[in-house]
Amino acid sequence: MKCIKLAIVGCGFWAKYQSYAWREIGEQVEIVAFCDKDITKAHELADLFQVRNTYDDLTSLLANEEVDLVDIISDVDSHAPLVRICADHKVSVVCQKPMGPSLDVAEDMVRYCQERGVAFFVHENFRWQRPIRQVKELLNENRIGAPFKASIRFCSSFPVFENQPSLADLEQFIITDVGAHILDVSRFLFGEAYSLYCQTHSINPVIKGEDVANVFIRHKSGVHAYCEMSYASRFEQEYFPETMILIEGALGTISLEPGYRIACTTREGTTSLDASPPVYTWSDPDYAIVHSSIVGCNQNILDAMLHKSKAETVGSDNLETVRLIFDAYRSAESNQVISYE
């Protein structure tokens, strides 16, 4: 079987886990180089993963190494220029969420890759969390009949800025960072949006952007989904980074509860299952559910590369999530419903 040669660009906090997750997949993929404009960071990861090649510039990396796929794990403003470099070199590329700093930039990234026939993926991993996939399976099995209403919650007071200080400087914070996941989960479960309304708060005075957002989506499928995100919510028990989901359907409810318990209630009663994610030795225990989902997301991208199949999180699909992100800001600023009729 062919082995995909991979280069990692951006060697900060997430790159380590992203690299472990690629390694977890085994022989289908080989990391051949690390790149960061701060070369000491590239050296650190290269030492950790025993990789020989390090660069401080993607263009020279691509000029010198044979690479099939570039994984961009850098800040959002660098995504578009780095994706363009990959596309110019006809090298497939995956970048972290959010895809770009605006819908226009994201649309341009997708177009640029399409015009050059280059595969472009977005690393959107929440939909690859085991419990969220199990919830989707229960919906597909029609256990609760047609869903009509849902809530998807990601609320905590986890000090996310300690590991990712740059998040504190974002003018648009929680919808770009967490909304990229939660709005994508809503699309994954219920399809495309018919309309959207959003309100935000900035509670934490030491960060620039908003840290609370409530987005109400009416999906074309008829489901009303309330997507709640907050880093200003102090509860008796801290559940970061678990996503809680409650879906009501004509025949019952599905709820994803703390500790990865999924309960399915119908007239016949409640059945429950344990949807705990796999635990990898390399994952940070504070992020275990998220880190485990990196593996599934990477595998899906790799399968697309190896078998010419379609990955779930290709750029053109993720554009619909990006649209919801920036329309949520538009809605909050204007206090208007955004409609996709």
Ligand code: 89V
């Ligand atoms: O995946 C992420 O975007 C992280 C998390 C939401 C887990 O903190 O920032």
